[in-house]
Amino acid sequence: MEITILKVVKADHFWAIETFGTSMSEETRKFLQLTQQMNDFFSMDQAMCVPAQGQLCAGRRPDDKLWYRVRVKNILHSKSGPQACCFLLDYAKECLIPCHWLREAPPQFMQLPWQAREFHLYGLQPTTLTTDELTFVTDTQPCDRYDTAANEYVNKLVDESCGARVDVHYVDSNGVSHVKLYLRRTTNTVCVNDDLVSKGYAKEDKEEPSTSEGEESPVRRRNKVPSIGERLLQGLMPQKWEEPSRTQAQFTSHSPSGRPLSLAGHQMSALGLTIGDGVAVKGDIPPKPCTMLEKATFPEFIKQYLETENFPAPSKVQAYCWPAIMRGRDLVAMAPAKMGKTLAYLLPLMTQLAQTAGFEGLPEGNGPRSIILCPYWNSARYVYDQCWNYIADQKSTKVLLIFGAGAEDDQMVPLINGCDLLIATPRCLLRMLEKRYTNLDRLCHLVVDDADTLTEVYTDEIKSLMRLYGKAIADQPDRSAPRQIVLMARQWTAGIESFHRAYMTQPLLVFTSKVEEAVYSKVKQIVQVVHSTQRYTQLLGLLDQLETGGHKILVFAGSDAEAEGVAQ
Numbered sequence: 295m296e297i298t299i300l301k302v303v304k305a306d307h308f309w310a311i312e313t314f315g316t317s318m319s320e321e322t323r324k325f326l327q328l329t330q331q332m333n334d335f336f337s338m339d340q341a342m343c344v345p346a347q348g349q350l351c352a353g354r355r356p357d358d359k360l361w362y363r364v365r366v367k368n369i370l371h372s373k374s375g376p377q378a379c380c381f382l383l384d385y386a387k388e389c390l391i392p393c394h395w396l397r398e399a400p401p402q403f404m405q406l407p408w409q410a411r412e413f414h415l416y417g418l419q420p421t422t423l424t425t426d427e428l429t430f431v432t433d434t435q436p437c438d439r440y441d442t443a444a445n446e447y448v449n450k451l452v453d454e455s456c457g458a459r460v461d462v463h464y465v466d467s468n469g470v471s472h473v474k475l476y477l478r479r480t481t482n483t484v485c486v487n488d489d490l491v492s493k494g495y496a497k498e499d500k501e502e503p504s505t506s507e508g509e510e511s512p513v514r515r516r517n518k519v520p521s522i523g524e525r526l527l528q529g530l531m532p533q534k535w536e537e538p539s540r541t542q543a544q545f546t547s548h549s550p551s552g553r554p555l556s557l558a559g560h561q562m563s564a565l566g567l568t569i570g571d572g573v574a575v576k577g578d579i580p581p582k583p584c585t586m587l588e589k590a591t592f593p594e595f596i597k598q599y600l601e602t603e604n605f606p607a608p609s610k611v612q613a614y615c616w617p618a619i620m621r622g623r624d625l626v627a628m629a630p631a632k633m634g635k636t637l638a639y640l641l642p643l644m645t646q647l648a649q650t651a652g653f654e655g656l657p658e659g660n661g662p663r664s665i666i667l668c669p670y671w672n673s674a675r676y677v678y679d680q681c682w683n684y685i686a687d688q689k690s691t692k693v694l695l696i697f698g699a700g701a702e703d704d705q706m707v708p709l710i711n712g713c714d715l716l717i718a719t720p721r722c723l724l725r726m727l728e729k730r731y732t733n734l735d736r737l738c739h740l741v742v743d744d745a746d747t748l749t750e751v752y753t754d755e756i757k758s759l760m761r762l763y764g765k766a767i768a769d770q771p772d773r774s775a776p777r778q779i780v781l782m783a784r785q786w787t788a789g790i791e792s793f794h795r796a797y798m799t800q801p802l803l804v805f806t807s808k809v810e811e812a813v814y815s816k817v818k819q820i821v822q823v824v825h826s827t828q829r830y831t832q833l834l835g836l837l838d839q840l841e842t843g844g845h846k847i848l849v850f851a852g853s854d855a856e857a858e859g860v861a862q
């Protein structure tokens with residue numbers, strides 16, 4: 295089959311489409327007709343379809359105003375309204391499409407297999423050079439992934455070629471064709487599989503597929519269009535855009551522990567949703583909570599983990615965070631200790647990282663796709679240990695833990711080799727960035743765990759990290775990859791207030807504790823300055839007054855001893 299290579303993902307992994315021309319297959323002919331039909335069918339007068347993550351639909355690409363078959367990857371909020379980050383299924387490209395340019399596609403447009411096909415080079419295992427620490431003898435060893443030199447080499451071969459052909463060896467159960475790739479050059483034709491072996495980037499590995507689909511031809515591929523039932527189960531059914539009823543609220547808040555001293559006059563446009571379970575969600579278009587584990591749209595390896603843990607249901611914070619984080623929303627969630635905050639962000643994060651297809655727009659390099667910041671080494675270690683519950687069977691997601699002064703040089707090699715998820719304390723991460731062992735160029739998901747502590751105790755470090763991240767983003771004006779910031783905390787603090795204003799885009803705020811929500815949005819604070827000797831008298835007077843109104847009263851004290859005194 296003659297192909298046009300659309301994108302080289304790695305040395306042995308690429309996307310391509312059958313070359314259009316006189317010798318193209320019947321399916322490719324049908325595709326060209328379908329493109330014409332779609333562009334005749336869709337118009338801007340038709341009703342928009344409201345996108346959900348993973349949904350298949352038709353979208354009008356702003357660049358050329360043509361209609362394409364797309365998969366919605368996530369929804370981003372921009373000044374010009376919601377934009378869907380879409381994967382063009384026939385061209386293996388990502389682009390941003392305004393949500394009102396998306397249309398539900400009738401089944402006749404979705405039946406023809408996607409034309410962008412995924413290919414893997416057949417029969418290869420990557421190799422790398424290793425040096426024995428004792429003898430200094432260098433040897434080529436099999437490894438898990440191609441190094442940057444191999445990726446660059448294949449990219450260069452493709453750039454310099456004037457045509458490509460594949461011999462399909464087999465098609466696996468995911469529809470990926472395992473092939474021998476031949477590139478035509480002006481003087482000769484190169485078999486890339488053989489070339490990678492001869493150049494020492496790979497060794498031959500003729501392992502046969504374990505599936506029985508060895509003889510399947512690529513044209514027998516089927517689009518994975520979920521049935522209506524499946525879509526309902528996966529939460530992919532289009533939901534209605536509900537225009538949030540905006541409320542103006544005024545807050546005044548005070549606390550000796552660094553909470554905002556005064557938010558008086560601060561006006562917040564928010565959808566204040568206090569739901570029956572005592573959870574309050576603020577922010578535009580909050581997704582529906584996931585109240586049953588079976589309804590969570592996690593991949594198999596996470597579902598299996600949840601089954602083994604035998605949790606009865608998602609905790610409150612998980613119910614609200616899972617769908618929001620999966621949709622790519624910025625989020626701040628407040629919940630007391632031991633409410634399952636770690637899994638509230640870790641499971642959707644691992645899910646997104648496992649979908650490598652979402653990150654095509656990232657620059658090459660070794661920077662992590664996600665970072666979890668923790669204040670202390672033991673909290674970082676706890677999160678890292680939790681990760682092992684799901685990554686044991688998920689080798690494609692590489693997780694690294696770094697912390698501790700002085701140990702940086704031991705951590706240099708794994709960092710330079712790159713990882714998907716980096717769990718770090720802020721100071722250590724800054725040192726690693728200064729030494730250029732890693733970078734923030736590919737960072738898509740930043741989680742600040744224990745954000746109340748981090749933003750208060752490590753304010754300068756967090757500011758420096760955010761400055762570096764801002765610069766990395768600014769250096770990539772065409773970047774289309776996701777960008778998400780998630781803050782997890784026990785309580786709302788002045789540090790979180792400043793952080794979310796400075797760096798987050800229309801975040802959802804989730805309060806699972808009534809006290810936190812009250813501090814944030816409902817308490818009218820009246821400050822009375824009294825001499826310390828009169829405090830108890832004043833307090834008792836207030837309590838007398840309030841008691842007659844049948845109010846519940848919460849008294850905060852500065853220490854255990856003082857709390858005892860108040861109680862007595």
Ligand SMILES: Nc1ncnc2c1ncn2[C@@H]1O[C@H](COP(=O)(O)OP(=O)(O)OP(=O)(O)O)[C@@H](O)[C@H]1O
Pocket residue numbers: 605606607608609612629630631632633634635636637784
């Ligand atoms: N849905 C669930 N149902 C029952 N137990 C859960 C659920 N999710 C997590 N847990 C368990 O609850 C315990 C506490 O979880 P976790 O450490 O994430 O809490 P946390 O809110 O982050 O606490 P902290 O604020 O102290 O860090 C863990 O042992 C975890 O396995």
